[in-house]
Amino acid sequence: AQKITQTQPGMFVQEKEAVTLDCTYDTSDPSYGLFWYKQPSSGEMIFLIYQGSYDQQNATEGRYSLNFQKARKSANLVISASQLGDSAMYFCAMRDRYGGSQGNLIFGKGTKLSVKP
Amino acid sequence: DAGVTQSPTHLIKTRGQQVTLRCSPKSGHDTVSWYQQALGQGPQFIFQYYEEEERQRGNFPDRFSGHQFPNYSSELNVNALLLGDSALYLCASSSRQGLVAEQYFGPGTRLTVT
Numbered sequence: 001a002q003k004i005t006q007t008q009p010g011m012f013v014q015e016k017e018a019v020t021l022d023c024t025y026d027t028s029d030p031s032y033g034l035f036w037y038k039q040p041s042s043g044e045m046i047f048l049i050y051q052g053s054y055d056q057q058n059a060t061e062g063r064y065s066l067n068f069q070k071a072r073k074s075a076n077l078v079i080s081a082s083q084l085g086d087s088a089m090y091f092c093a094m095r096d097r098y099g100g101s102q103g104n105l106i107f108g109k110g111t112k113l114s115v116k117p
Numbered sequence: 118d119a120g121v122t123q124s125p126t127h128l129i130k131t132r133g134q135q136v137t138l139r140c141s142p143k144s145g146h147d148t149v150s151w152y153q154q155a156l157g158q159g160p161q162f163i164f165q166y167y168e169e170e171e172r173q174r175g176n177f178p179d180r181f182s183g184h185q186f187p188n189y190s191s192e193l194n195v196n197a198l199l200l201g202d203s204a205l206y207l208c209a210s211s212s213r214q215g216l217v218a219e220q221y222f223g224p225g226t227r228l229t230v231t
Contacts, residue, residue: 004159035219037222042224043205043207043224043225043227044222044223044224044225045160045207045209045222046222047219047220047221047222050219091159091160093159096162096173103173104150104162104165104173104175105152105160105162105209105220106162107159107160107161108159109157109158109159110158110159
């Protein structure tokens, strides 16, 4: 069965420093998609970055990059130059094998990131 | 460009009652998915609607039902509410046009069952 594991319930980082949020996944499919979402206290899930299993390069979006290690089945999120506004819950997710590009998302339990001034 | 909107923002219901939550997708999106997020957990998929039909369903009982209207908006209905139904209900929309159907989420409806 497909599964997402986030082992860090909470993380602290000093403002302006980089932080890595861990995510491992389990799937037997050769084709899959991995996502990272940010959820502030307001509740809305904000899309950050996407990595396809066949993408040759690690995905980057501004201060966000995804450290994709396929053999280890890990897709860690790296946030560079942390800002106070980065304090939020962060969820790693995988697209369900059924439904193709429209498949629903399977989420991990999340990591609460706190940025210290 | 309006994003995904949900109503109401908060709702308090009593056990055994029924509730309807509403979602309007992002402009240009035709697919709506619903998720339940219990406190301290990641969202769990309930079901997905496209062309006014339920296309995929997660592991939720029949008490959870939905509907999609011709304008792509959607409703989530929960009957015979249980205390365990208390959660944040998230609606996400996407488009079948793209290769990667990125899901855009709304702000959610926080349901409390007493």
